Amino acid sequence: xxxxxxxxxxxxxLITLGIVYGDIGTSPLYVMNAIINDAGxxxxxxxxxxxxxxxxxxWTLMLITTIKYVLVAMRADNNREGGIFALYALVKSSKKxxxxxxxxxxxxxxxxxxxTPAVTVTSAMEGIKGQKFGNLNFSNDQxxxxxxxxxxxxxxxxxxxxxxxxxxxxxxxxxxxxFTFIGLIGLENMFSNLSVLKALSPFYxxxxxxxxxxxxxxxxxxxxxxxxxxxxxxxxxxxQVGKHNIYATWPFVCLMLMLNYLGQGAWVMTHFTDxxxxxxxxxxxxxxxxxxxxKIFAILIATLAAIIAxxxxxxxxxxxxxxxxxxxxxxxxxxxxxxxxxxxxYIGTVNWILCLITLGIVWGFRTSEHMEAAxxxxxxxxxxxxxxxxxxxxxxxxxxxxxxxxxVFFVSLESLFLISSLVKFIHGGYITVIITSMILxxxxxxxxxxxxxxxxxxxxxxxxxxxxxxxLECLSLDExxxxxxxxxxxxxxxxPDYSMxxxxxxxxxxxxxxxxxxxxxxxxxxxxxxxxxxxTVDMMHTRNVVNVQLNLGFKKSQHVNIYIxxxxxxxxxxxxxxxxxxxxxxxxxRHVGSFKxxxxxQQFQDLGAQEYMRSLDRFLIGGRLLxxxxxxxxxxxxxxxxxxxxxxxxxxxxxSHEDPYLVLNKIKNSK
Numbered sequence: 001x002x003x004x005x006x007x008x009x010x011x012x013x014l015i016t017l018g019i020v021y022g023d024i025g026t027s028p029l030y031v032m033n034a035i036i037n038d039a040g041x042x043x044x045x046x047x048x049x050x051x052x053x054x055x056x057x058x059w060t061l062m063l064i065t066t067i068k069y070v071l072v073a074m075r076a077d078n079n080r081e082g083g084i085f086a087l088y089a090l091v092k093s094s095k096k097x098x099x100x101x102x103x104x105x106x107x108x109x110x111x112x113x114x115x116t117p118a119v120t121v122t123s124a125m126e127g128i129k130g131q132k133f134g135n136l137n138f139s140n141d142q143x144x145x146x147x148x149x150x151x152x153x154x155x156x157x158x159x160x161x162x163x164x165x166x167x168x169x170x171x172x173x174x175x176x177x178x179f180t181f182i183g184l185i186g187l188e189n190m191f192s193n194l195s196v197l198k199a200l201s202p203f204y205x206x207x208x209x210x211x212x213x214x215x216x217x218x219x220x221x222x223x224x225x226x227x228x229x230x231x232x233x234x235x236x237x238x239x240q241v242g243k244h245n246i247y248a249t250w251p252f253v254c255l256m257l258m259l260n261y262l263g264q265g266a267w268v269m270t271h272f273t274d275x276x277x278x279x280x281x282x283x284x285x286x287x288x289x290x291x292x293x294x295k296i297f298a299i300l301i302a303t304l305a306a307i308i309a310x311x312x313x314x315x316x317x318x319x320x321x322x323x324x325x326x327x328x329x330x331x332x333x334x335x336x337x338x339x340x341x342x343x344x345x346y347i348g349t350v351n352w353i354l355c356l357i358t359l360g361i362v363w364g365f366r367t368s369e370h371m372e373a374a375x376x377x378x379x380x381x382x383x384x385x386x387x388x389x390x391x392x393x394x395x396x397x398x399x400x401x402x403x404x405x406x407x408v409f410f411v412s413l414e415s416l417f418l419i420s421s422l423v424k425f426i427h428g429g430y431i432t433v434i435i436t437s438m439i440l441x442x443x444x445x446x447x448x449x450x451x452x453x454x455x456x457x458x459x460x461x462x463x464x465x466x467x468x469x470x471x472l473e474c475l476s477l478d479e480x481x482x483x484x485x486x487x488x489x490x491x492x493x494x495x496p497d498y499s500m501x502x503x504x505x506x507x508x509x510x511x512x513x514x515x516x517x518x519x520x521x522x523x524x525x526x527x528x529x530x531x532x533x534x535x536t537v538d539m540m541h542t543r544n545v546v547n548v549q550l551n552l553g554f555k556k557s558q559h560v561n562i563y564i565x566x567x568x569x570x571x572x573x574x575x576x577x578x579x580x581x582x583x584x585x586x587x588x589x590r591h592v593g594s595f596k597x598x599x600x601x602q603q604f605q606d607l608g609a610q611e612y613m614r615s616l617d618r619f620l621i622g623g624r625l626l627x628x629x630x631x632x633x634x635x636x637x638x639x640x641x642x643x644x645x646x647x648x649x650x651x652x653x654x655x656s657h658e659d660p661y662l663v664l665n666k667i668k669n670s671k
Contacts, residue, residue: 009245016245017179018171020237021253022309023116024065024230025175028182028257029123029302031057032264033284034223034372038216042283047195047269052208054199054265056224058258064383065231068410070250073235073386074243076393081530081555082238084109084386085323089554091392098392099447105385106324107440109232111432112378113317114357116229117156117310119375122149123368124306127287127299142366149362152303156310157355161346162338171308178305181298183256186263189289193266221420222376227261229379230309232386236316239530263289282369317354318347326526326554328450329443331631335557349631357435365428374428377421378436384414442627449624452617465498465521468505469545472519475508476544481515486580486593488516489564491638492600493523494547498540503600503650517593518544518577522560524638530555535567543577559639568592597645599634 035053039045078086088102125145128138138144190196198204208214209221234246267289277283290298322345324330336346365371387410394403421429475481488508494500500521508514532553539546548567552558569592571577580593613621635645 012242012245013249014172014176016172016241016249017175017253018173018308019241019312020233020246021175021179021230021249022171022305022312023120023233024228025179025253025257026120026124026302026305026309027227027229028260028264028286029284029306030119030286030368030372031223031227032261032268032286033123033282033369034226035220036268036283036285037369037372038214038220038223040215042268042272042274042277044215045268045272046213047193047272048211049208049213050265050268050272051196051199052204052211052214053220053224054196054261055201055203055205056208056221057227057261058199059202059205060224060228061254061257063413064228064410065234066250066254068383068387068390069231069234070246072394072406073390074238074246076390077238077243079529079531079553080239080242083236083320083323084232084382084389085320085327085329085554086239086530087386087389087393089323089327091389091396094392094396098389101385101388103329103440103443103447104436105382105389106320106329107436107443108378108381108385108432109236110317110320110439111435112229112382113313113320114354114361114435115371115375115378115432116313117153117306117354118149118358118361118365119368119371120306120309121152121303122146122362122371123284124299124302125149125152126284126368127295127302131295131299146362146366150359152307153310153358153362154355156307156314157351157358160314160338160351161336161348171311174301174304175308178301179253179256181301182260184259185290185294185298186256186258186260189263190259190266193269196262196266196269199262199265218416219420219423221417222424223372225376225380225417225421226372227257229376232379232382233312233316235386236320237312260286282367314351314354315345317350318345321347321350323554324443326552326556328526329447331442331446331627332634332637334632334636361431364431370428372428374424374431377418377424377429377432380414380418380421381436384411384418387411387414445620445623446627449620449627452620453624461502462499463502463505465494465500465505465545465547466540468509469540469542471509472545473542475513475515476517476519478513478515481513483516484514485516485596485644486582487518487520487568487595488514489520489522489595489597490600491522491524491560491597491634493525494521494549498547501600503648507598507600507648507650514598516544516596517580518546520546520548520564522548522550522564524558524560525549525551526554527551529553532556533563535563537567537571537576539576546571546577557639558637561639561643564595565592595643597635597638597640597643598648599638599640599645600648600650601628601634 032053035050036042036045039049073087074082076082076087076090078090084102084105088098092098092102122145125148129140129142129145131138209218214220234250238246264285267285271277271288287295287298318335321330321333322335325332325335333347333349336348338346361371361374365374387407391403391407394400394406425433490504490507492500492504504521508519530553532551533556534551536549536551537546538549548564550560550563568577572579572592582593633647635641635643635647
């Protein structure tokens with residue numbers, strides 16, 4: 001997410017290595033370690049067990065990463081953008097219930113963004129335990145590892161607001177060195193026991209699942225799945241690098257990964273009876289198979305790769321949240337663009353929440369082995385939800401038989417992985433479930449709170465703008481009333497039949513009449529096309545009442561101040577509205593007058609209305625309004641912080657609500 005480069009080229013391929021493959025590329029740091037832990041210890045990881053485990057890794061990469069994501073998912077692009085929310089935007093018109101898998105998958109993917117940095121950086125730094133580099137000795141004290149990991153992670157999160165475009169340019173070359181290194185090291189070790197190549201046959205993958213040497217049975221898939229956790233990133237980052245760059249680089253990445261896994265497997269098969277490893281609680285084959293003279297280089301390059309993986313997940317979380325905001329799935333948050341590229345964004349709230357949770361996971365679980373229990377579950381959920389959405393996409397493309405085959409096969413396969421990951425629930429998986437559930441709850445409250453609020457906004461709460469145009473025109477010309485603003489702008493959606501909230505007209509006419517030369521009603525509509533930017537204007541047979549429908553893609557900036565002056569100048573040039581030459585101005589050719597923006601904040605204070613609401617509706621609407629108060633104000637969201645903005649507090653339901661239990665006892669006419 002450092003630089004947008006969708007064109008196929010050698011440079012594009014290099015950038016793709018740095019952006020897309022950080023997560024899946026650092027999996028060799030901990031996958032084999034997790035598999036050995038499932039066996040019990042290194043001496044229990046007998047050749048038959050290791051060959052079967054590596055076979056499971058190979059076929060998992062082939063089926064999920066290669067077939068599902070590279071060959072199928074990347075065809076489901078939304079104007080070249082990928083990811084679960086872009087996919088949902090593509091298929092949501094066909095079935096309303098598809099929102100559910102989109103919400104669950106998006107929540108789980110955001111939860112994964114807190115786990116990946118913790119696991120990858122800790123796994124990389126654990127390589128220095130007990131090592132001696134010249135006069136520098138590292139003890140086996142885990143506290144030292146945690147302190148170093150915390151400093152690295154905190155640094156990563158701190159630098160986000162300054163932009164990472166310059167250092168991001170080095171990500172590609174670093175990852176190229178990383179993949180080449182792990183591939184060559186794996187190839188060298190593979191020759192120590194070439195029987196490990198049997199793992200390429202699916203026979204051994206199936207056999208190990210029911211073999212008595214596999215003490216955890218089918219639940220070994222929970223550890224195997226860690227090898228493909230970065231597969232979702234291939235699809236999510238498609239808009240940043242282009243699908244053809246991913247097509248070109250994945251074969252190289254996959255080959256290097258498998259060479260390393262095969263090399264680790266050969267090393268374990270050669271050393272599982274080695275006396276020097278007996279009694280050790282953990283043995284990481286990745287570092288053990290590296291020659292001592294290359295250890296310091298391996299640790300450094302592994303740490304850099306882990307940092308790149310963390311960076312990719314963090315910036316990926318920003319993009320995911322921005323897409324969710326555009327689809328009205330999450331509340332508005334302030335988005336900044338610290339780099340020169342629009343694709344490089346920063347959301348401070350998300351950044352520091354991720355930072356706190358990630359550091360909490362590091363110090364709570366303390367070792368990468370314990371973190372692995374929580375890792376994998378979130379991304380399994382996301383992949384399962386993506387499968388459901390891809391099924392609908394294939395149906396839309398009229399591949400009904402393929403869609404059925406696809407959903408049956410991958411739902412079955414990923415359900416096995418999900419069940420295998422759930423067994424880790426009490427060992428740390430509960431953290432994933434808690435984080436995912438909290439994010440999901442926020443999404444549900446915001447999205448369905450909006451829906452239920454709109455449902456209660458019945459006809460008595462809405463009026464037609466057309467009915468009040470004569471009064472607005474008359475008010476605009478009434479010189480007995482002081483001019484409130486040259487251009488009075490209301491940020492509020494107006495429906496195609498000109499229906500709008502009563503509170504808008506009440507604000508203009510009934511409180512204290514607001515006289516303006518031109519009344520603007522701006523509706524900002526989020527569209528399913530990521531970077532769409534167009535508008536329509538309806539003058540409603542007037543010269544001073546303007547209905548603007550501004551259509552912006554879910555990845556487009558909603559700073560209306562960028563667009564509104566362009567729109568008004570265009571209308572003046574077309575003669576649709578009169579020029580507004582200011583009497584006083586430092587700009588000699590200025591033809592646009594002043595602007596005043598009115599933004600209404602709804603308050604849920606009408607206790608009478610709440611009493612007759614269903615409990616669930618009260619919870620959703622009240623929760624939605626609470627989130628609105630806790631997040632960015634509309635004026636900041638629309639980029640109006642330096643404009644003349646008036647925020648009016650209005651009740652959610654304008655007007656009184658009768659109590660059916662109020663009874664008249666008597667009318668007295670006393671003298």
